[in-house]
Amino acid sequence: MTKEASVENIQSAAATFQEEVITGLQERKKRLSPKHFYDAQGAYLFDQITETDDYYLTSAELEILQHHGGDIAEKLGEHCRFIEFGSGSGMKTKYVLDEAYNLHSYVPIDISAPYLSQSIKELKQDYPTLTIEGMCADFTTPISLPESAGHEKKVVFFPGSSFGNFEPMEGELFLKRTAAMLEKGDGLLIGIDLVKNPDILHAAYNDTQGYTAAFNKNILERINREMDADFDLASFEHYAFYQPIEKRIEMHLISQVEQTVQVGPASIPFKEGESIHTENSYKFTVHDFTVLAAKCGFTRDKVWLDTNQHVALLYFER
Ligand code: AVI
Numbered sequence: 441m442t443k444e445a446s447v448e449n450i451q452s453a454a455a456t457f458q459e460e461v462i463t464g465l466q467e468r469k470k471r472l473s474p475k476h477f478y479d480a481q482g483a484y485l486f487d488q489i490t491e492t493d494d495y496y497l498t499s500a501e502l503e504i505l506q507h508h509g510g511d512i513a514e515k516l517g518e519h520c521r522f523i524e525f526g527s528g529s530g531m532k533t534k535y536v537l538d539e540a541y542n543l544h545s546y547v548p549i550d551i552s553a554p555y556l557s558q559s560i561k562e563l564k565q566d567y568p569t570l571t572i573e574g575m576c577a578d579f580t581t582p583i584s585l586p587e588s589a590g591h592e593k594k595v596v597f598f599p600g601s602s603f604g605n606f607e608p609m610e611g612e613l614f615l616k617r618t619a620a621m622l623e624k625g626d627g628l629l630i631g632i633d634l635v636k637n638p639d640i641l642h643a644a645y646n647d648t649q650g651y652t653a654a655f656n657k658n659i660l661e662r663i664n665r666e667m668d669a670d671f672d673l674a675s676f677e678h679y680a681f682y683q684p685i686e687k688r689i690e691m692h693l694i695s696q697v698e699q700t701v702q703v704g705p706a707s708i709p710f711k712e713g714e715s716i717h718t719e720n721s722y723k724f725t726v727h728d729f730t731v732l733a734a735k736c737g738f739t740r741d742k743v744w745l746d747t748n749q750h751v752a753l754l755y756f757e758r
């Protein structure tokens with residue numbers, strides 16, 4: 441890539457970010473996309489959330505991977521291309537890689553190039569004989585996998601309940617697109633957060649250490665940092681609650697006062713109590729998710745739960 445081209449790319453990403461932010465804030469129900477949470481500070485705060493006792497999702501999934509790594513590896517079989525969407529630090533994957541012998545390759549896919557190269561570097565140290573084919577891409581859009589000469593079995597790994605951050609139509613499209621990338625006999629290993637007592641859900645998105653609140657507010661800080669904007673962070677409150685009809689956690693930022701915020705060229709008026717809807721995090725029953733996946737071309741093969749039955753890891757066959 442030439443220097444000019446990379447500068448252009450950065451400029452166009454910044455322009456898209458600005459356009460999306462302003463469009464969302466000018467809607468009658470103000471909203472910002474949760475994908476904008478993850479700048480460096482947002483990624484750091486998310487990591488802190490995953491370490492809190494309240495946010496059970498990460499530790500529960502790790503427990504499943506630790507206890508059932510062998511069974512999971514058995515599903516992959518020999519000579520499998522193990523493809524991870526949103527691989528991040530690759531920390532979870534180690535539990536599977538430790539048990540899986542004779543993998544054809546591991547294909548981590550992540551939108552963040554620095555994160556990806558760091559994790560590949562670490563994995564190469566721990567698994568010197570494993571073929572790693574990293575891909576820097578946004579897996580929520582159509583992507584083509586690196587070419588492979590053989591016809592190895594492919595298994596897509598999508599952990600972390602990230603599927604829950606898709607809106608229902610987006611989730612369905614994602615599953616159909618994933619199914620189209622796979623062939624009969626290939627697999628999908630996916631983590632979902634289960635419907636449960638709303639008090640547990642409430643605590644997970646309102647952790648006592650305040651990391652979730654800081655994570656939510658960081659989206660405004662990011663807009664201030666990256667655009668010419670003047671959000672007064674102290675005048676917005678984190679508000680997260682479980683909505684049982686849609687089976688989702690909703691995260692909002694509520695303006696505590698009537699105010700006007702300048703965001704680039706746009707003046708955005710807020711009434712006292714008005715919200716910016718920043719995220720939905722959908723929860724599923726194993727049955728409902730199985731029905732959805734079946735509609736998109738997948739047959740359920742195996743379900744693993746953590747001891748508290750808070751989250752599920754599901755294996756589907758294409
Ligand atoms: C990344 N994703 C699965 C998280 C979730 O639980 O929906 C994001 C998050 N939002 C608030 N806390 C964590």
